[in-house]
Amino acid sequence: MNAVRRVIARVDLFIVALLGAVLLATLLPARGTTADVLDYAVVIAVGWLFFLYGVRLPTQEAVNALRDWRLHGSVLAVTFVVFPLLGLLTQLLPGTIIPSDLADGLLFMCLLPSTVQSSIAFTSIARGNVAGSVVAASFSNLAGIVITPLLVALLLGGTVGFSTDSIGKIGLQLLAPFIAGQLVRRWLAPWVLRHKRLTTFTDRGSVILVVYSAFSQGVVDGIWSTVSVGSIIAVGVVCVVVLAAVLGITTSLGHRLGFSRADRVVLLMCGSKKSLASGIPMATVLLPAASIGVMVLPLMIFHQIQLIVCAVIARRMGDAAEPELAAQPS
DSSP states (O other): OHHHHHHHHHHHHHHHHHHHHHHHHHHSOOOHHHHHHHHHHHHHHHHHHHHHHHHHSOHHHHHHTTTTHHHHHHHHHIIIIIHHHHHHHHTTSOTTTSOHHHHHHHHHHHTSOOOSHHHHHHHHHTTOOHHHHHHHHHHHHHHHHHHHHHHHHHHSHHHHTOOHHHHHHIIIIIIHHHHHHHHHHHHHHHHHHHTHHHHHHHHHHHHHHHHHHHHHHHHHTTGGGTOOHHHHHHHHHHHHHHHHHHHHHHHHHHHHTTOOHHHHHHHHHHHTOOOHHHHHHHHHHHSOGGGHHHHTHHHHHHHHHHHHHHHHHHHHHHHHHHHHHHHSOO
């Protein structure tokens, strides 16, 4: 129970900071020269985030993912096939319930990779295969650098104006920093591990900066005149339905594939998440600046819902597993 509270408390502070960035952008949006400088800062921040991802991800973990291909392939299938299909279903909702920008934001959310930290934490709380969750979540984020832009081009290309310029941005702002991080990780990884608080502060600070920039642009373009409280509530309801559907699908799939209990937990926890930390920086590269603010709202809402729901599920699964694990020989 204490572990669940620690995870939620840590993430809640991040959510509060993100909401603070939205409020600040609403009251004091960046304009003119300040906005131009902020645009350059965002480019640097996104590059820094993906550089850190490259430093943190051991190359061997991606290689290990190929060994247990059934488990990690299942996580990828849920993340990049099942979720996008559910996202397409949300497009059928009438515009009177959810405006088109928010509907596109729901679809964009469904195209993102899984989270890393919360997936691993909840797998541990639920007494699942922690090593498997590390590989599955990390491999999902690695694959997402390539798969997410492809899905955005395929499913949202006409809406967001995906072009050859977008491909250049992906290479420059996402792939190049990530590859650079991989190349220097043998020297920098020990330093990053020793200074986890510093790197966590800088990468979360970068995400907050990106959110402020996105919503500043949105406020200048009149974002709050197009998004009503009723629309936000409707998005929250849809996020709950999508999460419930994925939790049901991953639970059923784990049983049908004959996974062990520990691996079923990995599929449940890693397959049901969408990454806010990767998603918002990706949005700055893949989506039009004028619509980023409103289109990341569904992701911010889903992120909080997934954490609360999965924290409760993980605790109950962990409690239920205690008698069985205690009975096993040490």
